[in-house]
Amino acid sequence: MPQAPAAAADTKVLILHAARRRFADHGYEGTSLNDIADDVGIRRPSLLHHFPSKEAIYRAVLFELVGDWTALVTAAVQDPTTGWGQVERVLSAAFEFFEQHTDFVRLARREAIDGGPFFDEIATGLQPLFDRAVGFLEKEMRAGRLRRHNAPQLLLAGYGAILSYFSDAPLITVLLGTDPLSKESLRVHRREVVDLFRNALDPR
């Protein structure tokens, strides 16, 4: 029983959505095209009508997410605030983004660990963001609006602390005994992390 063809754009969106979930949950190797096709409700060869290969699907998912992340950071940095206020703004924006894009966090983590075939493009995509953040921190430290630290290392520590909470949610669920992604847990975690960095950075 043949099926009425859907609009190509719609199917492509459905594929990307299903693929993002699968890749985030099980990684590149742990996801088969059949898995994705089943989620969409079509057969595998029909997937490959919309994308030339599994690799192309993965790449599309990755770039979409990096694009979202870049847009958010760019917007957050637009604001001319300085000192601790700006740091807190960016921290908050990052938190909100990660809350709403847990797939992105886990995918990024997998890429960071793997150093796989797509890794280079992702890394060079993220580097300007990192450099800009380091530049901002160092400028504010020199101006005395933030306490002096090794800016890149501090940034890495912060990125690690926040990202881990979202990427390792399955483990943290067991450790805490409650859902770490619940409104209340998120509120508490966010306050704790912001506090950690205020103690380190805010000259008061």
Next chain:
Amino acid sequence: MPQAPAAAADTKVLILHAARRRFADHGYEGTSLNDIADDVGIRRPSLLHHFPSKEAIYRAVLFELVGDWTALVTAAVQDPTTGWGQVERVLSAAFEFFEQHTDFVRLARREAIDGGPFFDEIATGLQPLFDRAVGFLEKEMRAGRLRRHNAPQLLLAGYGAILSYFSDAPLITVLLGTDPLSKESLRVHRREVVDLFRNALDPR
């Protein structure tokens, strides 16, 4: 050309060693028994003479590492020191362990993200360690030897900051432009993280 059989114990050790590297580098799905067998220098069926299945090999690798980690934490906590001094001691011990067991870090990370079939046993193995650490922090906070914080969340933030530095080394290499696992980089990172937590915890 048949080969002289080696002592079973030796081969088993070689298998576990090769498997740990492979699983850490490429994950469970991304590692085939042929990969491991090639590293050891035997054929795949010979692997399965020493272990009943791929899953059994993975499980053995995982439990060995969790055992090492448990032993280290237990030893570090043995010391009767209190307050910030004890926190700094444990932090230092963890750093050293992670430096020497980067395979463990990446494997643990993969497990934490996946929530896979082996995950439950690992998580319940780690939970007592987590609970004990939280207990220590809260005791010291009540006694006024550490500044008050939400202990579990602070611990998670710390664990995330440190672990990420090692697990995400491939990405960080690109971001920093230097080897994050070099003696000098490690020294700087360690000082920065210890500083971060001293600012938060040490009542001075």
Next chain:
DNA sequence: GGGATACCCTACCGACCGGTAGGTAGGAGA
């Protein structure tokens, strides 16, 4: 010497992988 056992091998299995070939249904435009 003769088993028994431990270790490793080649040869094979069924299942699944990503990807291709070829065909069909149905809408759009001449």
Next chain:
DNA sequence: TCTCCTACCTACCGGTCGGTAGGGTATCCC
């Protein structure tokens, strides 16, 4: 109405996966 295109299908490709069967050889124990 004829033609072209899109979207999807079934059937198949070569190759790899984890795992098994069965044989050969070295070593240990009697």
